[in-house]
Amino acid sequence: MNKMSVRDIDVKGKRVFCRVDFNVPMKDNQVSDDTRIRAALPTVQYLMEKGAKVILASHLGRPKGQVNEDMRLTAVAARLGELLGKNVVKTDEAYGEAVETAIAGLAEGDVLLLENVRFYPGEEKNDPELAKSFASLADVYVNDAFGAAHRAHASTEGIAHHLPAVSGLLMEKELDVLGKALLNPDRPFTAIIGGAKVKDKIGVIDNLLEKVDNLIIGGGLAYTFVKALGHDVGKSLLEEDKIDLAKSFMDKAKEKGVKLYMPEDVVVADDFSNDATTKVVGIDEIPSDWEGLDIGPKTVDTYRKVIMESKLVIWNGPMGVFELPSFENGTKSVAVALADAQSTYTVIGGGDSAAAVEKFGLADSMDHISTGGGASLEFMEGKQLPGVVALNDK
Numbered sequence: 388m389n390k391m392s393v394r395d396i397d398v399k400g401k402r403v404f405c406r407v408d409f410n411v412p413m414k415d416n417q418v419s420d421d422t423r424i425r426a427a428l429p430t431v432q433y434l435m436e437k438g439a440k441v442i443l444a445s446h447l448g449r450p451k452g453q454v455n456e457d458m459r460l461t462a463v464a465a466r467l468g469e470l471l472g473k474n475v476v477k478t479d480e481a482y483g484e485a486v487e488t489a490i491a492g493l494a495e496g497d498v499l500l501l502e503n504v505r506f507y508p509g510e511e512k513n514d515p516e517l518a519k520s521f522a523s524l525a526d527v528y529v530n531d532a533f534g535a536a537h538r539a540h541a542s543t544e545g546i547a548h549h550l551p552a553v554s555g556l557l558m559e560k561e562l563d564v565l566g567k568a569l570l571n572p573d574r575p576f577t578a579i580i581g582g583a584k585v586k587d588k589i590g591v592i593d594n595l596l597e598k599v600d601n602l603i604i605g606g607g608l609a610y611t612f613v614k615a616l617g618h619d620v621g622k623s624l625l626e627e628d629k630i631d632l633a634k635s636f637m638d639k640a641k642e643k644g645v646k647l648y649m650p651e652d653v654v655v656a657d658d659f660s661n662d663a664t665t666k667v668v669g670i671d672e673i674p675s676d677w678e679g680l681d682i683g684p685k686t687v688d689t690y691r692k693v694i695m696e697s698k699l700v701i702w703n704g705p706m707g708v709f710e711l712p713s714f715e716n717g718t719k720s721v722a723v724a725l726a727d728a729q730s731t732y733t734v735i736g737g738g739d740s741a742a743a744v745e746k747f748g749l750a751d752s753m754d755h756i757s758t759g760g761g762a763s764l765e766f767m768e769g770k771q772l773p774g775v776v777a778l779n780d781k
């Protein structure tokens with residue numbers, strides 16, 4: 388990576404404003420999944436060990452520039468404290484006098500978590516005044532919030548113009564893994580793209596067709612491709628206005644020598660529910676009043692073989708409606724194949740695919756699970772992430 392990292396600077400005795408992505412799922416005012424908090428620990432612990440006064444900032448949810456009692460970071464600070472084995476000071480604001488007093492009381496190695504930065508309307512507007520207020524709290528800026536790096540907000544982008552600005556260790560790792568995959572991949576390189584809609588994946592499919600050897604298509608978006616091949620898709624998800632685009636992707640794959648894999652068979656249901664009647668049919672046999680909700684067993688076999696023969700696989704988007712047990716098999720089987728593929732480097736592109744590997748208890752078997760949903764998608768589309776661009780070059 389051509390950006391400076393926290394390892395390149397001296398932080399001893401310095402006040403470090405460290406943006407993290409603690410946008411974690413909450414239930415009954417408690418953190419229900421602390422994956423993102425744990426992912427930030429290497430940077431937080433590094434800063435503590437090096438004698439920095441650590442000021443953490445994050446958003447939680449989308450409070451739209453207003454204080455929302457359900458979106459305070461108090462429970463997050465408590466969870467972080469448990470994980471660090473050390474008290475984390477929590478302020479009820481993200482800047483101002485009370486915050487300055489709390490920071491003045493920090494000793495080297497202490498950790499403070501500011502209140503949700505999205506309680507301020509200036510955060511998402513990238514208001515320069517708010518960015519300056521954040522910057523005035525610290526001597527150095529560290530951005531470890533890969534999950535929010537696609538947002539040009541005051542705490543992710545604006546602040547970087549007022550302080551020495553470097554990446555954290557998680558940010559560095561995410562960019563190294565995803566960057567290497569796109570720039571210098573081990574081959575065969577396979578991308579698995581699923582999820583609900585073609586429209587959300589246009590950029591990523593287009594960019595990956597320039598890079599991969601194999602492109603595997605699954606999930607709801609597959610039916611627009613199936614339709615483009617001339618087959619009836621019944622009541623399956625279909626984006627009529629993207630059929631031509633799906634055709635053009637098929638043409639591009641041919642032109643670039645990319646092997647495109649689409650479902651050979653699917654699990655169809657007479658209703659979108661776990662108790663629906665289901666059957667497996669060939670891709671050209673979907674009955675007109677049934678809908679495809681998962682890939683079928685033949686397809687699973689083929690996809691597994693491709694995964695096993697790959698050196699690198701990036702996966703974004705489930706193969707079916709994995710939230711319902713009746714339609715989880717395709718997604719689960721792909722996750723199992725990735726876990727079994729010992730000589731394949733496996734990268735999970737955040738979002739629902741990350742949730743799926745967690746659900747199936749296979750997270751530890753993956754080489755890298757991105758903490759960014761939208762951010763990793765934009766990165767794979769080849770877009771520049773504003774939170775990264777704003778950091779100091781090496």
Ligand SMILES: Nc1ncnc2c1ncn2[C@@H]1O[C@H](COP(=O)(O)OP(=O)(O)OP(=O)(O)O)[C@@H](O)[C@H]1O
Nearest residue numbers: 582583606607679680704707708709738739740760
């Ligand atoms: N055949 C299908 N029919 C209808 N819905 C489907 C089908 N296959 C997958 N889905 C649904 O697609 C959703 C995931 O789609 P989405 O495009 O949001 O995935 P993602 O890109 O992994 O998520 P994120 O945007 O969080 O990164 C899941 O809720 C899943 O149930």
Ligand SMILES: O=C(O)[C@H](O)COP(=O)(O)O
Nearest residue numbers: 408410448534535760761
């Ligand atoms: O959960 C995420 O993808 C990040 O934290 C960004 O959140 P946002 O989509 O609300 O900006």
